[in-house]
Amino acid sequence: MTYVLPDADVLYQALLARDPRFDAVALVCVTSTGIFCRLTCPARKPKRENCEFRASVEACVAAGFRACKRCDPAGVRSPGSWRDGGLSEA
Ligand SMILES: [Zn+2]
Numbered sequence: 001m002t003y004v005l006p007d008a009d010v011l012y013q014a015l016l017a018r019d020p021r022f023d024a025v026a027l028v029c030v031t032s033t034g035i036f037c038r039l040t041c042p043a044r045k046p047k048r049e050n051c052e053f054r055a056s057v058e059a060c061v062a063a064g065f066r067a068c069k070r071c072d073p074a075g076v077r078s079p080g081s082w083r084d085g086g087l088s089e090a
Contacts, residue, residue: 003055003056005025005026005053005054005055006025006026008051008053011025011026011028011039011051011053012048012051012053014039015028015039015045015051016045018039018040018041018042019039019040020040022039022040023038023039023040025039026039026053026054026055027039027053027054027055027056027057027059027060027073028041028046028051028052028053028054029051029052029053029054029060029063029065030046030050030051030052030065031050031051031052032046032047032050033046033050034064034065034066035065035066035067035068036054036057036060036061036065036066036067036068036073037068037070037071037073038068038071038072038073040071041068041070041071041073042070042071043068043070043071057073057074060073
């Protein structure tokens with residue numbers, strides 16, 4: 001299954017707005033902190049140039065990022081989302 005992320009600019013706007021419709025659409029990896037978050041994370045918003053958007057927890061981890069403790073991106077549960085590929089339970 002190939003999942004194509006929306007445009008990064010769209011995702012960044014969703015990040016700034018904490019748009020709940022985008023909660024399970026993508027994850028944001030913040031290159032300045034080495035953390036990845038849900039787009040709806042309550043933490044302070046990173047600069048655009050420090051954001052890399054990825055489609056799955058696995059992709060973020062594989063790129064060397066750690067899960068944010070505030071929004072717990074690895075705990076996202078959203079039917080019909082990218083999670084459906086199946087992560088093993090922590
Ligand atoms: Zn977060």
